[in-house]
Amino acid sequence: MPQLTVTGLFMGAHKRYETDAYARTLDTVVVRAFEDSGRHCVVLEDSILYPEGGGQPSDRGRIGSANVLDIAKGRDGDKHIVDRALEPGPVSVALDWVRRFDHMQQHTGQHLLTAVAHGSFGWATTAFHLGPELCDIELDAPQITPQQRHDLEEAVMGEIMAARSVTASWVSLEEYKTLNVRSRGLPDGHQGDVRLIEIKDMDVNTCGGTHLASTSELECVKLIGAEPAPGGSRLIFVFGKRVRARLDAHEQRNHALRTILGRPDEGLVAAVEKHISLEKELERSLRSADEELAALYAKTFTAENKTFLTHHFENKDATFLQKVVRQLLDAASDRLVFLTAEKDGGAFFSLAAGNTCGADVPRLGREVAAILNGKGGGSGRQFQGKFTDLGKLAEARAILDTAVKG
Numbered sequence: 001m002p003q004l005t006v007t008g009l010f011m012g013a014h015k016r017y018e019t020d021a022y023a024r025t026l027d028t029v030v031v032r033a034f035e036d037s038g039r040h041c042v043v044l045e046d047s048i049l050y051p052e053g054g055g056q057p058s059d060r061g062r063i064g065s066a067n068v069l070d071i072a073k074g075r076d077g078d079k080h081i082v083d084r085a086l087e088p089g090p091v092s093v094a095l096d097w098v099r100r101f102d103h104m105q106q107h108t109g110q111h112l113l114t115a116v117a118h119g120s121f122g123w124a125t126t127a128f129h130l131g132p133e134l135c136d137i138e139l140d141a142p143q144i145t146p147q148q149r150h151d152l153e154e155a156v157m158g159e160i161m162a163a164r165s166v167t168a169s170w171v172s173l174e175e176y177k178t179l180n181v182r183s184r185g186l187p188d189g190h191q192g193d194v195r196l197i198e199i200k201d202m203d204v205n206t207c208g209g210t211h212l213a214s215t216s217e218l219e220c221v222k223l224i225g226a227e228p229a230p231g232g233s234r235l236i237f238v239f240g241k242r243v244r245a246r247l248d249a250h251e252q253r254n255h256a257l258r259t260i261l262g263r264p265d266e267g268l269v270a271a272v273e274k275h276i277s278l279e280k281e282l283e284r285s286l287r288s289a290d291e292e293l294a295a296l297y298a299k300t301f302t303a304e305n306k307t308f309l310t311h312h313f314e315n316k317d318a319t320f321l322q323k324v325v326r327q328l329l330d331a332a333s334d335r336l337v338f339l340t341a342e343k344d345g346g347a348f349f350s351l352a353a354g355n356t357c358g359a360d361v362p363r364l365g366r367e368v369a370a371i372l373n374g375k376g377g378g379s380g381r382q383f384q385g386k387f388t389d390l391g392k393l394a395e396a397r398a399i400l401d402t403a404v405k406g
């Protein structure tokens, strides 16, 4: 198992996760157990569980029989929030190694990426974010071109293959001030020694996180993209296992697309573009056919010698009803029109009266909506809405028919 080399003083004051990032189990002691805002908390004498800090999320794992839900850094010791009450005393701690190793790859990768971006391009890193799927750094670069991204990725790959050792050490605050160390500054009120992370012959940086022992353990890098960010550019990346996981997801997606579209990888984009263009063309044809159909219905209804016109359409929506109503009232201004339709599990109604029809549309609309167990709205001569009770259509029609005759 690779070990971090620790050359600092006062080793006893450091937590195990600071001196050995590869320790997966530890026998230690629960020194305090308490409740905080209804949550069970413990403080340990020593720990292999890293609390949140420096852009690296907190670890998960088990303390005795309890699962660790979160960890907060504290002056009186890291506060571990657990899913059940624990008693003070000896306890075994186990680390969720899969999650931690992923964090070590992304976090150590960020150190290397930042160092190469600065060394080769003169770009300083101003922020780091380690997300559940993607990571990013913000650089003080006005923009990053695809060629620069490619060159940076190649340079980082070179340093991964160079298998540079990554080591942690501690120096006193006085000594630290004499060193030329790349740092985003120590936390306010920092006391005691300063922890340094060195990528051999390349970079020294202040950091409290957990790191790989060699850049070779980064496996590989993929710089996914760059976008503008306040004060510079955001560079999106993944290292190691995340590169392979993303490639696997891309391959599975491509396989599914090849099966659906019946094209090889290089023909997928063109095939999707063709389908989208075809879909738009069909929508246009359908809209035009609907207009013609609405006109035809309006003509047929107008020819009927009735003051109350009603019809139910299958597989049509509210927009279609509006088209028919508009054309119908243009042609026959003395009618009361009540049209209903159903499509994709929804039912719609439209009640409208022509200019010379005396029906009180808003009042009748509310009445009809209540009978059909629906709701709607309108003003003046039109009222439309949705409803659920198709079985009550005859009842609603009867009321309207009576109203218009009365």
Ligand SMILES: [Zn+2]
Binding pocket: 054, 107, 108, 111, 197, 207, 208, 209, 210, 211
């Ligand atoms: Zn670090």
